[in-house]
Amino acid sequence: xxxxxxxxxxxxxxxxxxxxxxxxxxxxxxxxxxxxxxxxxxxxxxxxxxxxxxxxxxxxxxxxxxxxxxxxxxxxxxxxxxxxxxxxxxxxxxxxxxxxxxxxxxxxxxxxxxxxxxxxxxxxxxxxxxxxxxxxxxxxxxxxxxxxxxxxxxxxxxxxxxxxxxxxxxxxxxxxxxxxxxxxxxxxxxxxx
Amino acid sequence: xxxxxxxxxxxxxxxxxxxxxxxxxxxxxxxxxxxxxxxxxxxxxxxxxxxxxxxxxxxxxxxxxxxxxxxxxxxxxxxxxxxxxxxxxxxxxxxxxxxxxxxxxxxxxxxxxxxxxxxxxxxxxxxxxxxxxxxxxxxxxxxxxxxxxxxxxxxxxxxxxxxxxxxxxxxxxxxxxxxx
Numbered sequence: 392x393x394x395x396x397x398x399x400x401x402x403x404x405x406x407x408x409x410x411x412x413x414x415x416x417x418x419x420x421x422x423x424x425x426x427x428x429x430x431x432x433x434x435x436x437x438x439x440x441x442x443x444x445x446x447x448x449x450x451x452x453x454x455x456x457x458x459x460x461x462x463x464x465x466x467x468x469x470x471x472x473x474x475x476x477x478x479x480x481x482x483x484x485x486x487x488x489x490x491x492x493x494x495x496x497x498x499x500x501x502x503x504x505x506x507x508x509x510x511x512x513x514x515x516x517x518x519x520x521x522x523x524x525x526x527x528x529x530x531x532x533x534x535x536x537x538x539x540x541x542x543x544x545x546x547x548x549x550x551x552x553x554x555x556x557x558x559x560x561x562x563x564x565x566x567x568x569x570x571x572x573x574x575x576x577x578x579x580x581x582x583x584x
Numbered sequence: 585x586x587x588x589x590x591x592x593x594x595x596x597x598x599x600x601x602x603x604x605x606x607x608x609x610x611x612x613x614x615x616x617x618x619x620x621x622x623x624x625x626x627x628x629x630x631x632x633x634x635x636x637x638x639x640x641x642x643x644x645x646x647x648x649x650x651x652x653x654x655x656x657x658x659x660x661x662x663x664x665x666x667x668x669x670x671x672x673x674x675x676x677x678x679x680x681x682x683x684x685x686x687x688x689x690x691x692x693x694x695x696x697x698x699x700x701x702x703x704x705x706x707x708x709x710x711x712x713x714x715x716x717x718x719x720x721x722x723x724x725x726x727x728x729x730x731x732x733x734x735x736x737x738x739x740x741x742x743x744x745x746x747x748x749x750x751x752x753x754x755x756x757x758x759x760x761x762x763x764x
Contacts (some may be wrong), residue, residue, distance in 0.1 A: 400718060403718055403719075403720065404718070407715070408651070410744050410748045410750075411651060411654050411748050412654070412744075412750070413648075413651045413652065413653040413654060416648065416650070416651040417648040417651075420644055420647045420648045421644060421648075424638065424639040424643075424644050424647075425636045425637065425638050425639065426636075427639070428637050428638065428639035428643065429634075429635065429636045429637045432635075432637040433634075433635060433637075438640070441637075441639075441643075442639075442640070442643045442646075445639055445643050445647060446643070446646055446647055446650075449647040449650055450650060453650045453651060514631070514634055515634070517631045517634070518631055518632075518634040518636060521628065521631045521632060522636065540628075540629060540632040540633075541632055541636070562594065563594065565597070566593055566594040566597050569597055569625065569628070570593060572628065573621070573624050573625065573628060576624075576628065577624065581627075582623075582624050582627055583627075
């Protein structure tokens with residue numbers, strides 16, 4: 392199971408990447424791989440196109456390392472970049488400026504794509520932060536919330552068997568864990584963005 | 585939050601998950617604190633439904649290769665005040681190792697403590713930062729720095745100059761081994 396880095400760790404990694412530290416770069420790619428790769432897949436692109444978006448996004452990061460203001464801003468920067476790139480690829484593959492786009496002119500299309508990229512970035516950043524907060528919880532809560540809310544839906548009987556937890560304990564434990572998670576996220580000003 | 589709100593914690597989550605309860609919904613309609621918690625639970629669950637895909641390993645490796653591994657220098661052993669066997673056996677004896685970094689000589693002092701070793705040094709006449717793993721050690725104005733290590737194998741660190749030059753300083757254990 393992935394244990395996410397703290398914000399300050401990301402800050403340090405970015406600083407090391409600016410000094411061309413390839414070990415730090417490898418860690419940074421690993422840390423944000425799911426965030427970036429998920430975006431083209433959610434846009435409906437196949438594995439090859441998603442791989443291209445992934446590579447182009449990290450190429451862009453490599454070129455712009457000095458422009459990243461803080462580690463905190465990095466997840467959203469990556470998400471916006473990946474979303475723009477995914478839409479560009481999608482447009483190219485569909486030859487978007489054909490009849491499929493109906494009455495939209497180029498300016499409107501660009502504005503619409505930009506709004507979509509921004510919305511996708513907010514969603515992806517929130518997803519990353521939620522997963523990071525769950526990943527930082529103690530094992531019992533982390534495993535239970537992951538199985539219940541981040542993976543394919545399973546019955547309590549299956550969840551109980553997987554985690555070695557009596558079925559009767561799942562409901563109350565999940566409530567306690569969700570409340571802990573809510574408090575953690577509240578402290579991180581996660582809600583209502 | 586009052587006692588009733590605390591009692592409703594699990595019911596609020598059920599409501600957030602879409603299992604309706606007239607009694608709880610009625611309470612929430614008149615309780616600002618519970619309405620806020622319900623909205624936050626709903627937001628968490630909604631965000632959790634955003635599907636995540638793990639990138640294939642070869643895709644990750646290709647992106648990691650964007651930044652080529654930089655060939656850094658490795659500091660070389662010059663002399664020490666103690667042999668490796670002596671350092672390992674030492675319980676109270678402090679010792680020194682002098683290395684050549686390519687930026688200048690660096691004298692390192694290893695001092696036994698209750699929990700392991702303190703490592704002290706002074707940077708050669710160059711502006712550099714000192715890193716051990718993911719943590720950064722700050723040198724004072726005169727270039728002096730210090731860090732604690734559990735054992736002699738745990739004393740390696742890296743110097744980074746302002747120009748991005750990298751010098752790896754091996755652990756005391758490796759430096760003293762290289763002496764032989």
